[in-house]
Amino acid sequence: MAEARMVLQIGMGTDIRGGEPTKAAVRALRDALWHNSLTVTHALGVDVDSMRVKVTIGVPHPDKVDKAQVLAVLPHGTGTVEVVEGGLEIPTEDGRGVTLLAQAAAEVFLDLPARNAA
Template identity: 70%
Template sequence: MAWKRMCLEIGMGTDIRGGDSTKAAVRALKDALWRNALTIGPAIGQDADDMRVKVWIGAPNPESVDKAQILAVLPHGAGEVEVVEGGLVMPNDPGTDVTVMAHAAAEVFLNVGDPA
């Protein structure tokens, strides 16, 4: 058996006020996941918790993103998170606040097929 990528889900999230990259990243991952229902696992005799999910987050100030909060979003399977520099920071006109945008990609893997 070998781990194979079954799907890639992508999303975008923001923190409109406050500049919280973690909040934007959590919203981005929810955007990626919440409009999908993966049924391939049961179709091939695997439980949803058998999957592995690699989450990629692109956010301003990647070192400030709380990976535990990102992993808590995953409804099934084992996960790992990689946070890289990305997203967008937009200050308001008076310069007293910022809007932060983050992007998420979730790669879903199942252990199927012949080993590579």
């Protein structure tokens, strides 16, 4: 068996007024996942929970993201979360808060039989 990346999903999430990195990260992953219906496991005849999902989140203050909350968004399979510096932080008009933007990439991997080179 050889693991192959089957899908790359991308999304964006925000926390308009609270500046909470975890809230923006969770929304970004939901945005990436909820606009798709993955039928690849059905087409290949494999269990949907056999997917391995590698989640990468780009957000200001990555150390403040609760990875468990982000991982809990995944409906199937097993996953990992890596949080890196990225996204945007925009001060509110009154200067008392920020609007925070996060980006998410979800890579879906499956173990497939090795293909013979032709």
